[in-house]
Amino acid sequence: MAIPQVDTPMMRQFNAVKREHPDKLVFFRMGDFYEMFGEDAVVGARVLQIALTSRDKRSEHAVPMCGVPYKAYEQYLNKLTAAGYKVALCDQTEDAAEAKGLVTREVVRIVTPGTTVSPQLIDPDRNHYLLALTIDLRARRLGAAFADLSTGEFEIAEFAQDELPKLYDFLAQLDPQEILLAQSRSAAETAFLEPLTQRVSQLLAPHDLSLLNGHETEHPSSQRFQFVDPYLFDQDAARKCLQTHFQTHNLAGFGIEPLTLGTAAAGGLLAYLKETQKCSLAHFTSVKPHVFEQTMLxxxxxxxxxxxxxxxxxxxxxxxxxxxxxxxxxxxxxxxxxxxxxxxxGVEALNARLGAVEEFASQLLLCGELQTRLKGVQDLPRILGRINLSVVEVPDLVGLRESLTHLQTLPDLLAKLQCAKLRSLAEDFDPLPDLLALLQTKLLETPSAKLREGGYIGEGVSEELDELRDLAHNSKQVLNEVLLRERERTGIPSLKISYNKVFGYYL
Structure with a gap:
């Protein structure tokens, strides 16, 4: 992909970012817009169906460019992601009014088909997985790790080299939206990976023919593969990455110590997520081995x-x-x-599940009450995921508050259940009343993302905001108080307050 060479400080800054992310479309923040330049602009204008223009149109080397509004960028980002493209968001990291010279810009987030958390792109009734695969030809084994960034689910597995049909069935079950593979380090690895990637591409191809929540995908399933530096799956580095993230001295408590290749894949996947999301990923609280013996594949x-x-x-x-x-x-x-x-x-697990179903079937009134409460509960794991990824919006916080309100009555209802499986759920259930109280205090009862409609931060959270809000709603009263005070101070009973567009309010 050619990089536009325009000798201005701003374009030099863009080119430096583009060199670091050559395989991604760069959304370059400039004031109220995200701009794209060069080949990025050509691709972006075609996919998004927006106008393509150029900088310095009179020049023989005019640079193509297009842009999208910053306040509405997510809908354009979603179209690009759904089409299979990776997008790097390069934001201004300092106030333009305070900057001395060129405004500092950094990539603050990278969005890929496997790391999108947009509710408009991911189906609410299915997981959206990112998968990492690593191989050891000497041990004749493969390690796999898969995670759903939107919910924080994280699991690992391992397969013998002669279990490839089992691996293919497993991948068809997961339907990962992006697959991380290490770049080949030998001819033997290339010979092994080529048929594997071809088979997986064929396996996932039918899914690519469908729509992703109403968005058509441009890229074939082969584009789901992301080839990364083999060091990402180095076992020592991967183990250290996992231990640092989970703040543990070892991984024995997660039951994944024997799965060395799976652990390597998990560490590489987590490092990739940290690199692209630029945040702590605090909603990833655990990793567990996928147990094939308990379920039918x-x-x-x-x-x-x-x-x-x-x-x-x-x-x-x-x-x-x-x-x-x-x-x-x-x-x-x-x-x-x-x-x-x-x-x-397992018969025991089956009987436990059937026992829970039987109790609900025999207590229809209680079952109906639970359904009524649960219908008011929104997608809590994904709301918490967006909070941790710093892409949360006001409707998410309102949804969390309303969901927790409905959950407060569940402990009393669950206490009426007798089945052992359901009793254990009731004993461990925490409706989080402290979090609900916090949200009720910090958010307005009927919040809005628009400041003109009152905003969303509750009264008493900020004295400065309360003062400004009072001025906005009671401006006439405040002006009258100022007028009376100044008349008394100056002794001029005919003093008046006037207004014009040049000076504003004046005496």
Whole structure:
């Protein structure tokens, strides 16, 4: 990809960022717009269907450019991500009014198909996975780690080299939106990886023919692969990355110590997320091994022929999942999907689940009350994920507050249950009353993201804000008080306050 060479300080700054991120479209913040230059602008204008212009049109080396409004950038970002592109957000990191010379800019976040958390792009009833794979040809094993950035779910697994069919079925189950692979270090690795990537691309190809929440994908499934520096999967570096993140001396408490390749993949995946998201990822609180022995791994042909999630014609309405899905929350829908995709094998676990179903069936009134409460609960894991990723918006905070309000009554309802599995859930359930009280204090009862409509920060949070808000709502009263005070101070009873557009209010 050619880098535009225009000898201005601002373009030199853009070119430096572009050199660091050659495989990404750079959203370069300039005032109230995110601008794209060069080949980025050509691609962006075509995908987003916006006007393509150029800097210094009279020059023979005019640089193509296009831009999107900063306040509405997310809808454009979503279109690019849905089309399979990676986008680097380069923001101004200092106040332009206080800057001496060129404003400092840094990449503050990188959004890829596997790391998007936009509610407009990810289905509420299914996980949105990023996958990392690493291989050891000497040990004849593969390590895998997968995570959902929007919810904080994080698991690892390992496969023998002769278990490739099992790996393919597993990948079809996950349907990862992005796959991290180390760049090949030898001819042997290349010979092994080429057929593997081809098979996975074929396996995931049918999913690429569908729409991603209404957005068409431009890139084939082969573009899901992201080839990274092999050092990312170095076992020592990966282990250190995981231990640092989880603040532990070792990983024994997570049960993943024996899975050395899986641990390497997990550390590499976590490092990749930290590099792209530029934040602590505090909502990733644990990592666990994926236990194949407890559930049945259905192959793709079985899933397709049984029409579990999609009919032969591609319809999603007349499927087993659609018939059974009467869940009240997005979390419940995702869990039901996982249960259908991976049926239980153990008799004890099956009986425990059936016992819970039986109790709900025998207590229809209680079941109805629980459903009524849960219908008011929004997607809590994804709201918390957006809070930790610093992309939270006012509706998310309001949704969290309203959801917690509905959860306060659940302990009393759950206490009426007798089934052992449900009793254990009731004993561990925390409705987070302290967090609810905080949100009720800090947010207005009817908040708005628009300042003209009153904003969203509650009264008493900031004295300065309260004073400004009082001025906005009671400006006439404040002006009258100023007028009376000045008349008394000056002894001029005819003193008046006037206004014009040049000076504002004046005596």
């Amino acid at each position: 259905l192959d793709e042909a079985t899933v397709r022929n049984l029409e579990l999630f999609e009919t032969q014609s591609g319809n999603k309405r007349h499927t087993l999942f659609a018939v059974l899905n009467h869940t009240c929350t997005p979390m419940g829908a995702r869990l039901l999907r996982q249960w259908i995709r991976t049926p239980l094998l």
